[in-house]
Amino acid sequence: DSGVTQTPKHLITATGQRVTLRCSPRSGDLSVYWYQQSLDQGLQFLIQYYNGEERAKGNILERFSAQQFPDLHSELNLSSLELGDSALYFCASSDSLGSGGIADTQYFGPGTRLTVL
Amino acid sequence: AQSVTQLDSQVPVFEEAPVELRCNYSSSVSVYLFWYVQYPNQGLQLLLKYLSGSTLVKGINGFEAEFNKSQTSFHLRKPSVHISDTAEYFCAVSVAFGNEKLTFGTGTRLTIIP
Numbered sequence: 001d002s003g004v005t006q007t008p009k010h011l012i013t014a015t016g017q018r019v020t021l022r023c024s025p026r027s028g029d030l031s032v033y034w035y036q037q038s039l040d041q042g043l044q045f046l047i048q049y050y051n052g053e054e055r056a057k058g059n060i061l062e063r064f065s066a067q068q069f070p071d072l073h074s075e076l077n078l079s080s081l082e083l084g085d086s087a088l089y090f091c092a093s094s095d096s097l098g099s100g101g102i103a104d105t106q107y108f109g110p111g112t113r114l115t116v117l
Numbered sequence: 118a119q120s121v122t123q124l125d126s127q128v129p130v131f132e133e134a135p136v137e138l139r140c141n142y143s144s145s146v147s148v149y150l151f152w153y154v155q156y157p158n159q160g161l162q163l164l165l166k167y168l169s170g171s172t173l174v175k176g177i178n179g180f181e182a183e184f185n186k187s188q189t190s191f192h193l194r195k196p197s198v199h200i201s202d203t204a205e206y207f208c209a210v211s212v213a214f215g216n217e218k219l220t221f222g223t224g225t226r227l228t229i230i231p
Contacts, residue, residue: 107163
């Protein structure tokens with residue numbers, strides 16, 4: 001158990017809908033990262049937040065957005081869903097001993113499996 | 118931009134035999150390198166990482182990797198594998214000294230044959 005929790009574990013929805021994925025980082029971790037894992041695209045970095053502020057951005061679509069709240073949990077919002085958005089979405093948090101940069105060890109949650117029908 | 122190539126999509130190995138999972142990267146600047154493992158139906162777990170210093174990096178579960186700058190490689194090795202090592206292994210790269218994204222390879226599925 002990494003200490004990172006993600007809810008829900010599974011999500012099934014229809015095209016055009018909007019969903020919110022939730023992530024709670026390990027206690028004390030200030031950085032949260034979101035990743036998408038799909039058969040087509042592999043494992044891709046989406047976005048990182050550090051102590052409430054966006055820190056790094058990857059291949060995140062404009063239909064997707066994220067935020068990190070004062071209690072450090074994060075939400076990933078996916079809207080106007082398409083079939084191709086079906087994937088496993090991982091959240092990770094990094095230990096607060098470092099600077100919050102990419103060299104810190106990232107601890108991954110179990111993921112949310114999104115199925116768009 | 119940086120990229121990672123994992124040359125083998127699947128590697129079958131007999132139990133207690135040695136294994137090497139290959140990873141090559143491409144970057145015009147200094148990089149950090151990582152190996153992650155994903156067990157079935159689980160998230161990713163860091164095996165080891167190279168930031169600087171000694172080119173031989175030791176990780177968890179008996180794995181080690183060697184950073185070779187001239188060959189732009191970061192191959193993962195284990196001298197004797199166990200059934201429990203069955204998993205998907207991902208090599209990843211990021212730009213050093215920056216808050217850059219992790220770029221992952223396509224993964225290598227390691228299957229241990231009893």
